[in-house]
Amino acid sequence: MFESIKNKIKNFEPLTKNSYGRLWNEKSGNNQLDWYTEMHNSCLPMHEDFIDFLKKNSFKTILEIGCGTGYYPINSRDLFKDKIYTGLDFSQTAIETCKRNSKFDFIxxxxxxxxxxxxxxxxxxxxxxxxxxxxxxxxxxxxxLSTKYAYITSYRGFFSELEKHKMNWNGSEGSYYNDISIKTIKKQLTSLGLKESEFNLRSIKVDDNGTDDDYQTIIEIIKETSNN
Ligand SMILES: C[S@@+](CC[C@H](N)C(=O)[O-])C[C@H]1O[C@@H](n2cnc3c(N)ncnc32)[C@H](O)[C@@H]1O
Known part of the structure; x- marks a missing residue:
């Protein structure tokens, strides 16, 4: 897994209004592009799984949360031809790169x-x-916000036994490092009204280092009735 993102907590600072997202907002130019590309390439089995999901289901409007510098809408734009794609990210420099290189909508x-x-x-x-x-x-x-489909991935592991989400704040990066509790997600999706047949929480093996992040988590939602 991509080394700088894998870093464990280095130091702690109180969460201030402006510190969330510091790392993503500080990067720019080729350095930022390389960072997002490396991150994408470190998760290829997961991306194959995702592309499979995209091809199996049919939809018109798509929102990507955390699109970064636009790996999907730029390098894999053919996946979204005939679709209405919107990319969203917290990082201003990343979204500026997307807008320079793609005609899709970005926020x-x-x-x-x-x-x-x-x-x-x-x-x-x-x-x-x-x-x-x-x-x-x-x-x-x-x-x-989704009328029918959602596909959410977490790269830090598949924590099937964790009772609650574990959140660690990294003050130098302005970011949390979260271990996602599968049990909590299941309870939440059920309490939101989804039937068990409408969601799937599963793991995918991406590496063989004997560490948590050898596995990634995939959360799929397919609502039986669209709510427009
Ligand atoms: C680890 S990167 C993942 C980038 C890309 N999706 C990938 O898989 O390579 C996390 C991205 O999520 C964005 N992000 C984090 N929190 C966000 C939020 N609350 N709203 C929008 N974007 C957010 C960051 O700016 C960053 O681009």
């Missing part, structure tokens, strides 16, 4: 706080839930 904002005027058929997000400051709101908002 620079905090997904958890942003008020959307419309819903999307499909919402996906790779390696973002691992870092957010409110996991429950992140999931709830995806659930409410």
């Amino acid at each position: 620079c904002t905090d997904f958890i706080k942003f008020n959307f005027e419309k819903k999307f058929d499909f919402i996906f997000s790779h390696a973002v839930i691992d870092h957010v400051y409110d996991i429950e709101k992140f999931i709830e908002k995806i659930f409410n």
Whole structure:
């Protein structure tokens, strides 16, 4: 797994209003592009699984949360031809790169706080839930904003026995490192009204180092009835 993202907690600082997202906002230019590309390439089995999901299901409007510098809408744009793709990221420099290199729509904002005027058929997000400051709101908002499909991945492991999410704040990066409790996600999706047949929480093996992140978590939602 990509080394700088794998870093454990180095130091602690109190969470201040402006410190969330420091790492993502400090990067720019080729250094930032290389960083996102390396991150993408370190999760190829997961991306294959995701592309499989994309091809098996049909949707028109798509929101990607945490699109970074736009690996999907730029390098894999053919996946979204004939679809209406919107990319969203907290990092202003990343979204500027997306807008320079793609004709799709992009929004620079905090997904958890942003008020959307419309819903999307499909919402996906790779390696973002691992870092957010409110996991429950992140999931709830995806659930409410998606009319039918969602695909969310977490790269830090598959924590099937964890009773609660474990959140660690890294003050020097301005980011959390979250271990996602599968039991908690299951309870939340059920309490939001989904039947067991409408979601799938599964692991995918991506490495063989004997560490938690040899496995990644995939959260799939397919609502039986679309709520437009
Ligand atoms: C670890 S990177 C993953 C990037 C890309 N999805 C990938 O898999 O390579 C996390 C991304 O999520 C974005 N992000 C984190 N919290 C966010 C939030 N609350 N709202 C929008 N974007 C957020 C960051 O700016 C960063 O680009």
